[in-house]
Amino acid sequence: MRGKTHCTIGILASIQASIIFKVPISLFSLMISAIFSLLPDLDEPNSIVSDFFFKKNISKFIYKIIIYTTNIAIFFISIKINNNFYFSSIITFIAIFVIESKLTHNLLRKVFLSLIFILLATCLYFVKIPIYFIIFCLMLATFPWMKHRSFSHSMFSIIIIYFLLKQIELLTNISNLSFFGTISYASHMFLGDIFTKQGVPLFYPISDKKISLGFLRVGSFFSNLLEIVFVIVLVICIIYSIIKI
Structure with missing residues (x-):
């Protein structure tokens, strides 16, 4: 799916989850959801999230x-x-x-994207920020070098993201950081890329077999149309959940 669709779905998934599990949501939570819904695509040098960090x-x-x-x-x-x-x-x-x-343009973007996160991790280390922040930055620094839709699109990456965010949440007292961050990150796979023809390797690195529940080809007219329909369905679900409360 396209980056803007992933972002929209991540935000909507977080809103729906907050209603279902009765977890308070704020503007900051929506910002977290938008960011983490795009993070898996750091392994794609020309993605929206890559362009955000390095134009x-x-x-x-x-x-x-x-x-x-x-x-x-x-x-x-x-x-x-x-x-x-x-x-x-x-x-x-x-x-x-x-x-x-x-020396290709994509290679250069990978180098600089990694350097941005490594520099951030280094700065955090010298100002004595807790180690989990540093580990999180270093993890993101490895994403640009991964094959597209590999580890960053797996169940193990979701587990690691949740663990790191939970530790950061406990250290900073940021309410529900791990909840919204993990929900939106997982939405990238389970409410997005798994419905494309390429699929996602959910059990990577144990297995690199990609699981697909659909046939969408990213960027095609039909795929773009279905993305809009899917977003509308999610909005309807949210409205229905609010009415039922």
């Missing part, structure tokens, strides 16, 4: 700067060593070909 136009600009700077440096180093313009030009051309084939 695509900025990463493309940095990519161009790195490529151009590296090429210029190679040329001047080469001409400094052999003092032959034509030979240096050939060396630079080969270097450009090799570097651009290896």
Whole structure:
């Protein structure tokens, strides 16, 4: 499913869960739900959540700067060593070909996304923030390097997210952080990607078999239409639950 649909479903799922389990919900809880409904897609470098942390136009600009700077440096180093313009030009051309084939825009985004979370974890460590915050940041730093729809889309990631959020909740006294964070994170799989043709590997890493309960192809007209219908159904369910109270 598309990122905006995941976000909407995560918020609606949290509202429905708060009604069913009689858990108070606030604007902050809705913000948590929106964020955690998108976190599983950190393993996709071009996702909405990735773009939130590291804008695509900025990463493309940095990519161009790195490529151009590296090429210029190679040329001047080469001409400094052999003092032959034509030979240096050939060396630079080969270097450009090799570097651009290896250093892709997506790879650069993965590197910088990971560095953002590692830097955050480092800052938290030096200001002596409890270890669970640091572990959570380091866990997110690994997501960009995972194969899309692997560990971040599994039951084990949901369990780990709940455990870390529960510890953070106990340390900070943020009410129901683990409840809304876990509900919205799980909604990404159970109310979203599991209905796509690709499915999700719920039992990864024990098994990488992807479970699918649908046939949706993300981005297609039919899939986009069904996403809207599904959101409307969730809204109706919430209205019905409120009326029944």
